[in-house]
Amino acid sequence: MTTYPVTESQPLKSTNPFRPAPMTPEEISKVEQIVDITCCPKEDALKHLRRKGGNVEQALDAIFNGESADEVPKSSAGDMESLRAAAAGVVTTGAPLLRDIFRPADSPRVSKSEKPSPPMIDLTGDDDEEMSRALRASLEDQGPVFRPSDRAPNPDWAMVPSNVEVHQDPVSQEDQQMNQAIEASLQFVVNDEYDEPLLEDRVRKGHCPVALRPTNAAYCYAGLLLHALFFVPQVRYRVSRWRPQPEDYVEQDPQMVGPPTSGPGFILWSLLELFVNMDLARMSELNVDKCLDAFETVAWNISSSEGPGEISCDCYNKLTSTLELELHEPVLAEAEYTDLPRIFYFQYNYSDTEITSFGDLDPRFDMAVVKVDIRGTPDANDLLSCLSQELFPERYQRQQVIFKSSEIVAFQLMRHYTTNGERELFSFPPHLYLDQFLRENVELANEKRRRQWELNAQVDKLNQRKAELTRDQDRDVLADLRSSIFYYENIAESDNEERKAELKDTLTRLKQILTDIEAELQEIETTVSASRAEAAIVFDCPELQKSKYDLRAVLVHDGLAGRTRLYSYVKYKGVWWKTVDSLVTEVSEDVVLNDAAGLHLRAGPYFLIYSAALSEEEENMPMAWPDLLKDSVKHNNHLFFRELSEEKRATVEDPNSPPTLPFVPVPPVDVDIEEVSTLDSEPLLRPASAERMDID
Structure with a gap:
């Protein structure tokens, strides 16, 4: 006797009518998703999943609505035509209908077994009486049947008060339930507090990146953004070579000793000081409250259901507009702006537009962040496909192209799910080529x-x-x-x-x-x-693979509220690192590209930073930090080590070279800068970063 495989729509039958069939690999994955979101038992999750035909979204709806996992869904068992179709099967286009080739039963059924048994029912006939007997016989063999209660309704059993007005807005039930879950989670963790780790646990290990932590969780998004910028080689290299210019002291005393205290120079100096600490400090985390104050960072309302993407985009634009004008090499200071290399802002317009010259950054033609709409459709669920739809909305009519590319390109991922189906991961590559979007490649790219x-x-x-x-x-x-x-x-x-x-x-x-x-x-x-x-691979040709960009940082929101609900991935010295608050761990590239956090909460990766590909030697080029700031950080390291126990201090390794100036203890004062006499009678800036690390 030949047997035929059972498909997913036909679960394997169990010898025990009350024991569910074993889970398939696909069901195991879906059950794990349901359990992660609802924390319900796996058995109930499996029952809801099978009741809903394997649809995760509908199973979640059933759980949120308080439906019983053992409730039997309504059936169309009374429909004779449906039962015949279920028994016989129906084939659509490409094959004749099965009911057209079935013939009525014209002979009695005889069982081969000598043991008395219920009469065999011919399901190929058109006799409704035979079909009814078959249905009754099957129900008799199934044991107890679960059905809705016959008891009168009781208002005390209601999930919500009966006098609550039903929502009339055109919002799907799934959207309402998801929003309620998000709002409940936001209210639950909105008051998380800053957790100060023990001094012994704040020692940095090897080349592990330093975490940046603001005291107020509402600024976590900005801390992650600054953290990510450090790991963009082009930004780190240019910041390390920036020095204050005479114009930075126009409104101050030209003869003063110390960094600028206002204007763009103050912003650059604060970023420079931060980067030096991130490179040389031997503490595993740094508090960035004062640095964020220097950038006039806006607090994010984490108690709202709005994600951190938009406020991160605004913060990035505000900071990079200053950096774009200030980070060029001094030798190019007298050159025309149009001749300077683009760092953050690329120049774009319609392909048939003639652009002759540009002055300052113009929002009509210059962009640092590309906003990418994610709608979860199969034809546009990856970064490049979405970019094609954004830049070529009408295909060959008024195409938007890049006239002059930049060294760095950022993407804000905005999710607008319009369907209730399974949500797939939005994919973005570790490397991408922007050649197909450049003006000089319009004809080839269109082909x-x-x-x-x-x-x-x-x-x-x-x-x-x-x-x-x-x-x-x-x-x-x-x-x-x-x-x-x-x-x-x-x-x-x-x-x-x-x-x-x-x-x-x-x-x-x-x-x-x-x-x-x-x-x-x-x-x-x-x-x-x-x-x-x-x-x-249609764009994989040498002509369209010249402008290669590498993924440098990914900012992620898991859909809930709190300082640990925002985290980042950054690449440093060929290794990917995940930073969650003060915890920094090494991860694989596969984890970065396939992180499913927040998938069912309309969250996930919300900000990507790419920069032009560099050789390994260029990426690891030593930074030209100012000696003044290097000495300040090294002295702070000395103060930090001195606070550790002797046992812990014996295990600490400092890869930094000794300071160029000897260490002189700085008495506590109320100002940030003070001249201190050294052995060489040279002025020394008081380490402002010492206060930020809370160690003086």
Whole structure:
């Protein structure tokens, strides 16, 4: 006797009618998602998942609505036509309907077994009485049946008061439930406090990055943004070589000793001091309250349901607009602005526009952050596809292109889910090429893009044909067809020779239909795979692979509120690091690209920073920090080590070279800068960063 595989729509039957069948690998993954979000038992999660046909979103809805996991969903068992279709199976386009080749039962059914048994019901007939007897017989063998209670409703059982007005806005039930869950979580953790770690636990290990922590959780987004900028090689290199210019002292005493205290120079000096500490400090974390004050950072309302993307974008634009004008080499200070290299802001416009000259940064033509709309559709669920739709909304009409590229490009990811289906991870590559968006490559890029659209259209057409072959009114046609074959091959029996011949003929025709459908589906899968593979590499040509950019930082929000709900990934010396508040751990690149945190809360990665690819030697080039700041940080390290226990101090290694100036203890004063006499009678700035690290 030949057996046929059972599809997902036909769970494996258990010998015990009250014991669920083992979970499939796909069900295991979905159950884990449900348990992570709802914290319900795995058994209940599995029951809800199977009751909803494997749909995670509907299972979550059932749990949030308080539905019982053991409740039997309403069935259309009374519909005779539906039962016949379920038993026989229905094939749509590409094959004749199964009910057209079935014949009425014209002979009595005889069981081979000598043991008395219920009469065999011929499901191929049109007799409703036989179908009713089959239904009754199946119900008798199933044991207890769970159904809604017959008791009168009691207001005390209601999940919400009966006098609460029903929401009338055009918002889906899934959206309402998700928003309620987010708001509840925000209210629960909004008052998290700054946790000061023990001194012994604040020792930096090796090249592990330093964490930046503001005292107020409302500024965590800004701390992560500054943290990320340090790990962009181009930013770190240029900041290390910046020095105050005479114009930075115009409103101050030109003869004063010390850094600027206002204006753009003060912002750059604060960033420079921060970067020196991040490079040389031997503490595992630094408090950045004063640095954020220097940048006039705005607090994020973490108690709202609005994510940190927009405020991070505003903060980034505000900071980089200053850096763009201040970080150029001194030798280029007298050059025209249009001749200077672009660091953060690239120049863009429509491809048919003639741009002759530019003055200062103009928001009409210059951009540092590209806002990417994520709608979760299969054709635009990755960064490059979304960029193509953003820059070419009408295909070849008024294309937006990059006239002059920048060394750094940032992306704000904005999620606008419009469907209730399964949400897939938004993908972004570790490396990308911007050549297809450059003005000089418009013609070639359009040719490649046209071919990509043709391939995607072919895939859509084939997927539609696949749906016609496998689905009919939300039923799995192949599952029904296999069930019918199983019935005719293993259950339908007759001692009448004519009836046997009819059963055999029907079985043969069903098998042939199944074979034809499976062959066509296999051909569709092969063609779809080939088309998708070609579409993925359509831009892989030397002419469009000159402007390579590497992923440097990823900022993530898991959808909940609190200082540990925002975290980042940064790449440093070829290694990816994850920073959650004060905890910094090494992770693989696969973890960075496939982090599913916040997927079902409309959250996840919200800010990406790419920069032009560099050689390993260029990325690890030593920084030219000012000796004054280097000495300040090294002296602070000395103070920090002195506070440690002797046992802990014996395990600490300091990779820094000794200060160029001897250490002189600084008495506590109320000003940030003070001249202190040294052995060489040279003025020495009081280490302002010592106060920020709370060690003096």
